[in-house]
Amino acid sequence: MNEVPLIEIDHLTKRFGALTAVDALDLHVRAGEVYGLLGPNGAGKTTAIRSLMGFINPSRGRVRVLDGQPRDLDIRRRVGYVGGDVTFERNLRVQTLLTWYARLRGGPSWAEINELCEQLSLDPSRKIGQLSTGNRQKVAIVQAFMHEPDVLVLDEPTSGLDPLLQRSVLGLVRQRREDGAGVLFSSHLLPEVEDIADRIGILRRGVLVREDTIANIREIARQRLELRFADDIPEGLFDGVDGISSLEITGRTAHIVVDGSVAPLIDTVAGHGVERVVTHDEDLEDIFFGYYQDPDDEPAADRAVPGGPATHGQDSEVA
Numbered sequence: 001m002n003e004v005p006l007i008e009i010d011h012l013t014k015r016f017g018a019l020t021a022v023d024a025l026d027l028h029v030r031a032g033e034v035y036g037l038l039g040p041n042g043a044g045k046t047t048a049i050r051s052l053m054g055f056i057n058p059s060r061g062r063v064r065v066l067d068g069q070p071r072d073l074d075i076r077r078r079v080g081y082v083g084g085d086v087t088f089e090r091n092l093r094v095q096t097l098l099t100w101y102a103r104l105r106g107g108p109s110w111a112e113i114n115e116l117c118e119q120l121s122l123d124p125s126r127k128i129g130q131l132s133t134g135n136r137q138k139v140a141i142v143q144a145f146m147h148e149p150d151v152l153v154l155d156e157p158t159s160g161l162d163p164l165l166q167r168s169v170l171g172l173v174r175q176r177r178e179d180g181a182g183v184l185f186s187s188h189l190l191p192e193v194e195d196i197a198d199r200i201g202i203l204r205r206g207v208l209v210r211e212d213t214i215a216n217i218r219e220i221a222r223q224r225l226e227l228r229f230a231d232d233i234p235e236g237l238f239d240g241v242d243g244i245s246s247l248e249i250t251g252r253t254a255h256i257v258v259d260g261s262v263a264p265l266i267d268t269v270a271g272h273g274v275e276r277v278v279t280h281d282e283d284l285e286d287i288f289f290g291y292y293q294d295p296d297d298e299p300a301a302d303r304a305v306p307g308g309p310a311t312h313g314q315d316s317e318v319a
């Protein structure tokens with residue numbers, strides 16, 4: 001088994017003038033793994049991804065894809081990429097464009113591409129310039145998935161898509177994972193990543209502030225429950241129950257926060273006529289927003305490295 005990660009980002013730093021957009025980022029994605037890269041606007045997700053793809057040069061650090069250089073054509077052929085910065089020639093028909101992409105990658109057949117278009121309800125006879133934003137996004141998705149790449153780098157791939165299509169895209173990602181591909185998937189929507197990622201990393205101000213498996217994050221997560229009883233709640237019912245970190249009783253309803261397993265609580269209330277249980281599915285979100293909220297959040301310029309004001313457009317473009 002090949003142990004080399006399919007995506008390797010080692011100590012990546014990217015500065016734009018005085019602004020450090022990505023700060024010493026280490027991130028690896030293995031075969032058969034979906035890695036969800038989360039973070040608020042401006043956290044550095046796109047910058048990390050563009051560095052990974054070789055579109056911009058890192059200030060420091062190293063990136064490797066499929067144990068090679070992302071700009072290498074043989075590597076590029078095995079990668080699928082969706083990013084907000086892709087623009088297509090407006091006068092081309094979808095079919096012409098997709099056929100051209102297919103040729104660059106040494107396949108697939110038009111029948112295969114067309115099947116993918118059908119799956120996403122994309123009409124290949126339309127001109128790019130006539131498409132809605134969502135339909136243009138579908139073109140980006142089809143070109144990224146059509147050659148069944150070993151690595152997928154997806155920068156907010158579902159933006160502009162309705163929920164049904166979002167689900168289709170997540171289905172395509174799952175399929176690639178089952179075939180052993182490594183997937184880096186950026187988003188600022190926790191629920192979509194939570195659903196699909198094996199691990200997540202949270203970027204804030206260019207720094208990876210947390211990285212873990214979804215399972216681990218869930219395990220330590222708090223759960224908020226509301227238990228509504230048919231009758232008055234017996235005095236002292238919750239005394240000494242393991243895991244309860246907060247309890248508030250209003251009438252016949254108990255509002256409870258549990259750390260870790262809810263098993264002791266459930267055992268305790270069994271047989272006491274609980275009529276309704278409401279769980280607030282905000283455990284992961286709580287953690288997530290905890291990282292999003294930055295108590296000393298300052299304007300971006302405040303994270304400038306010494307040496308002058310933040311300057312836009314100073315990166316070395318190599319696309």
Ligand SMILES: Nc1ncnc2c1ncn2[C@@H]1O[C@H](COP(=O)(O)OP(=O)(O)OP(=O)(O)O)[C@@H](O)[C@H]1O
Pocket residue numbers: 016019021039040041042043044045046047048188300311312313314315
């Ligand atoms: N070419 C550039 N020149 C100067 N600054 C840039 C450049 N590209 C990005 N930045 C800055 O780097 C920081 C990180 O931006 P980036 O687009 O990577 O964040 P993001 O996490 O992808 O955000 P979003 O979710 O809004 O796409 C931002 O402060 C942004 O203004």
